[in-house]
Amino acid sequence: MHLTREEEKMYAGEYGPAVAKSMEILVALGDIYGAEGMVEVVSAQISGVSYKTIGDAGLEYLEDLVREGAQVRVPSTLNPAGVDLDQWQELGFREEFTKKQLLIVEAYREMGISTTCTCTPYLVGNVPPLGSHIAWSESSAVCYGNSVLGARTNREGGPGALSAAICGRTPNYGYHLDEGRIPNLLVDVETPLEGSDYGALGYLVGKTVGSGVPYFKLKSNSQEAPTVNDLKALGAALASSGAVALYHVENVTPEYKDASKHIADLDKIVITLDDIKETREKLSISSETPDLVCLGCPHASLEEISEVARVLTGKQLANELWVCTSISIKAASDRMGYTKVIENAGGHVVCDTCMVVAPIEDLGFKVIGVDSAKAANYVPSMCGLDVVFDDWKNLISIKTK
Ligand code: F3S
Numbered sequence: 001m002h003l004t005r006e007e008e009k010m011y012a013g014e015y016g017p018a019v020a021k022s023m024e025i026l027v028a029l030g031d032i033y034g035a036e037g038m039v040e041v042v043s044a045q046i047s048g049v050s051y052k053t054i055g056d057a058g059l060e061y062l063e064d065l066v067r068e069g070a071q072v073r074v075p076s077t078l079n080p081a082g083v084d085l086d087q088w089q090e091l092g093f094r095e096e097f098t099k100k101q102l103l104i105v106e107a108y109r110e111m112g113i114s115t116t117c118t119c120t121p122y123l124v125g126n127v128p129p130l131g132s133h134i135a136w137s138e139s140s141a142v143c144y145g146n147s148v149l150g151a152r153t154n155r156e157g158g159p160g161a162l163s164a165a166i167c168g169r170t171p172n173y174g175y176h177l178d179e180g181r182i183p184n185l186l187v188d189v190e191t192p193l194e195g196s197d198y199g200a201l202g203y204l205v206g207k208t209v210g211s212g213v214p215y216f217k218l219k220s221n222s223q224e225a226p227t228v229n230d231l232k233a234l235g236a237a238l239a240s241s242g243a244v245a246l247y248h249v250e251n252v253t254p255e256y257k258d259a260s261k262h263i264a265d266l267d268k269i270v271i272t273l274d275d276i277k278e279t280r281e282k283l284s285i286s287s288e289t290p291d292l293v294c295l296g297c298p299h300a301s302l303e304e305i306s307e308v309a310r311v312l313t314g315k316q317l318a319n320e321l322w323v324c325t326s327i328s329i330k331a332a333s334d335r336m337g338y339t340k341v342i343e344n345a346g347g348h349v350v351c352d353t354c355m356v357v358a359p360i361e362d363l364g365f366k367v368i369g370v371d372s373a374k375a376a377n378y379v380p381s382m383c384g385l386d387v388v389f390d391d392w393k394n395l396i397s398i399k400t401k
Pocket of ligand 1: 080119138140236296297298299324353354355356357374375378
């Protein structure tokens with residue numbers, strides 16, 4: 001692949017071993033995927049943060065990079081970690097696990113990466129503009145960044161995104177190119193959607209389209225447009241049952257007009273109310289009452305937390321409740337008084353982590369209730385626990401006096 005003079009200097013080690021090692025990774029990726037050159041990025045979002053997923057080998061790799069002087073060149077944020085970095089003791093996380101987790105986060109911090117550990121960087125200031133090139137690795141964030149923001153990223157792995165952050169570049173292929181953004185499946189949704197239906201739709205279509213680009217015609221367009229929260233749930237599910245990195249929604253997402261020029265020739269699937277109902281049923285592998293209800297996959301927005309607080313005002317929960325979010329959204333929730341209301345009801349606003357990357361299997365829970373199709377897909381395999389999928393208001397149990 002073609003490298004500029006500056007990139008050649010990076011590759012040759014003129015900026016030190018960390019940059020050289022990172023450039024080697026980017027060149028190898030570019031060669032594998034047939035990139036002709038690199039493109040400069042304006043933002044990075046880096047996965048490979050939880051000690052549960054990267055273990056000691058990952059920690060050593062990061063500490064080596066720190067010793068070699070690695071520093072990021074573009075604004076970069078982290079994916080969720082394995083514990084709430086502030087409330088780990090209160091939530092029951094083990095000390096040995098937490099110590100390793102803190103070392104991982106510290107290594108990233110030393111490289112200049114913001115330690116707001118979240119899968120919704122776009123809710124906390126990492127918001128690249130339309131058409132910009134970025135290197136994001138959390139699959140749900142990739143889907144949101146490409147589809148809703150109209151930025152351009154491939155589904156980076158953790159090392160690829162970190163290397164891009166250190167070099168300020170990524171190989172120019174796939175979703176960075178106009179031809180990578182053309183839809184290849186038309187999805188006609190015949191039924192209006194609400195709440196966790198968007199996740200069920202994403203799960204169902206992701207299975208069909210694989211790594212393709214679906215173009216949605218939503219019936220709800222004519223009544224009520226999907227919200228930011230609906231779109232983040234849709235993308236997360238598409239990216240988890242399939243390998244979707246980009247979708248278009250007619251009249252909603254920023255590139256739908258260009259994408260619509262291609263839909264006349266596409267294969268089409270029709271999604272009915274029965275399809276959505278059937279998918280919702282499939283996603284629940286247990287019919288028991290959940291002992292822990294985990295919301296915020298992807299991490300909850302302030303509006304989602306405010307709605308939970310509104311419903312829980314003056315009530316007492318019979319099951320455990322975690323509302324997972326970022327430290328920045330939790331700070332806003334604290335100030336708005338939502339956290340206090342949720343805590344008074346017996347729940348927690350949990351930050352930096354989530355039900356999939358935290359070792360919740362060590363905390364004594366058996367059945368987890370989720371309103372996210374992505375979480376319903378991953379909790380059984382990543383945590384070995386049973387899962388119930390439903391709208392969150394049906395999952396929580398309120399104590400009667
Ligand atoms: Fe985020 Fe964890 Fe879900 S990383 S998208 S809350 S599985």
